[in-house]
Each structure stands twice: as C-alpha cells, then as structure tokens.
Amino acid sequence: MESYKREFIQFLESAGVLKFGDFTAKSGRKIPYFINAGDIKTGDQIAKLGEFYAKAYLEKVGNKKTVLYGPAYKGIPIAVSAACALSKHGLDLPFFFNRKEEKDHGEGGVFVGYKPQAGDEIVIVEDVITAGTAIRESMENMRSLEGARVVATFVMVDRKEKGKGEDGKSAMAEVEAEFGFPVYSVVDVYDIIEYLEEDEKNAENVQRIKNYLSVNGAK
Numbered sequence: 001m002e003s004y005k006r007e008f009i010q011f012l013e014s015a016g017v018l019k020f021g022d023f024t025a026k027s028g029r030k031i032p033y034f035i036n037a038g039d040i041k042t043g044d045q046i047a048k049l050g051e052f053y054a055k056a057y058l059e060k061v062g063n064k065k066t067v068l069y070g071p072a073y074k075g076i077p078i079a080v081s082a083a084c085a086l087s088k089h090g091l092d093l094p095f096f097f098n099r100k101e102e103k104d105h106g107e108g109g110v111f112v113g114y115k116p117q118a119g120d121e122i123v124i125v126e127d128v129i130t131a132g133t134a135i136r137e138s139m140e141n142m143r144s145l146e147g148a149r150v151v152a153t154f155v156m157v158d159r160k161e162k163g164k165g166e167d168g169k170s171a172m173a174e175v176e177a178e179f180g181f182p183v184y185s186v187v188d189v190y191d192i193i194e195y196l197e198e199d200e201k202n203a204e205n206v207q208r209i210k211n212y213l214s215v216n217g218a219k
Helices: 003-014 043-060 075-088 133-144 171-179 189-196 200-216
Strands: 018-024 030-035 067-070 095-103 109-113 121-125 149-158 183-188
Touching (some): 003 018, 003 183, 003 189, 030 200, 043 149, 043 183, 075 121, 109 133, 121 133, 133 171, 149 171, 149 189, 183 189, 189 200
Parallel strands (some): 067 095, 067 121, 121 149, 149 183
Antiparallel strands (some): 018 030, 095 109
16 A cells, blocks of 8 residues: 555544444445544644645646635535645645525625636545535536536545446446546545554454445445
8 A cells, every 4th residue: 555545544543534333424325434524623634634635636636727616514624725735835726615505695605715717627625425415516506607617526535335326336437427527536445444454453344344345335
C-alpha cells in the first residue's frame, strides 16, 4: 500500500472519522463501517483533511483553475479546507456551498459564497459516495447554474458498492456514466481492508466488511 494511503486511513481512524459497528447509510443500507466527516472537530484535523484533498486534486486535476462546491453540510468544511490547502500550493480557487432550504430574504437563493459564472468548471468535494444519492441531489441543485458545469468529484473513500442499477456497477461508475465526469477517491474500501489486516485484532471487522461486500459490493 502506498504510504499516503496508510497515512490517510490512520488519520481517519485517529480523528474518529472511520468507525466500525452497525450503521445505516444515506442509501438505507446497513453497513459495518462508517465514514463521517462530521467527526472532524479541530482546526488541526480539518487542515490535515484539506491537505489530503488538495494533494488528490493536484494529482488528478493539476493546477487547473476550477470552482469548489461543498454540499451541505459535511461538504462545506471540506470545500473550505481544500481551498485553503490549495492556496498554500499557489492555486487560489473560489468556493461555494448550498443551503438546505432556499433563502427568500437578504441576498436570497440556495447558494452561499462564490456565484458560478458561465464557463466555470465546478469540482464537487464530498465525504463519501454510497449509492450516489448525495451527488444526484447536488446535481439537481446546480441545474440553475447556466453555463457552468461539473467536471469532477472528490471523496474520501470509494466504498466499492453497487449502485441502484441491476447490472452491479459501482455507485461511482454510475455517477460517472450518468453525469459524464470522473469521481476520484483518496482511498477505497479495499485499502482499508488491507490496512486492517496488518493487525490481527481487526479480524472481526475485516470479516464483517468482506461479508457486506459479498452482498453489496460492485462487480
């Protein structure tokens, strides 16, 4: 395993972002592990998370100027921290996020921050994709942005789970096919399994994740 992947998984675990147990995903699936960016609670932690996203961005997109979009609520601090980290690498990107409910007073509207213009290319930064539900909600929100388009999505972890179709394709592959942009992840669930297998005390969690993937894993 590449060192940065191990470093990232160790960070997720130490920050309490990666948990093991019994959880329910946004898709409604019962899952044996959970990735929750909402458990990032300190300035140091969010700065480190932003740096991992920045490294992934620079690796996949390069120094290209885009606009970062963080879906409410967990995507908001990710977008801010990634923008701050990228600025330290000499890439100053604008960012924006959405409200859960459209505001009908003041400046109004559903978005806060930078107002995307025609020709802008948008990069969504999220925590995870399970069945693609949150990404589809984001795309629905952005239908009002005339002339701007989403060119990529970045997430912490690719769960490697099948999406909504009956062909067994992964949720990430479905999103890519449906909307025509790539979805990148810092690590995937098999990286997490490999990391856990380095310590025998994790055997039960490893087996539970493997059992889950045998039913819900993408082909």
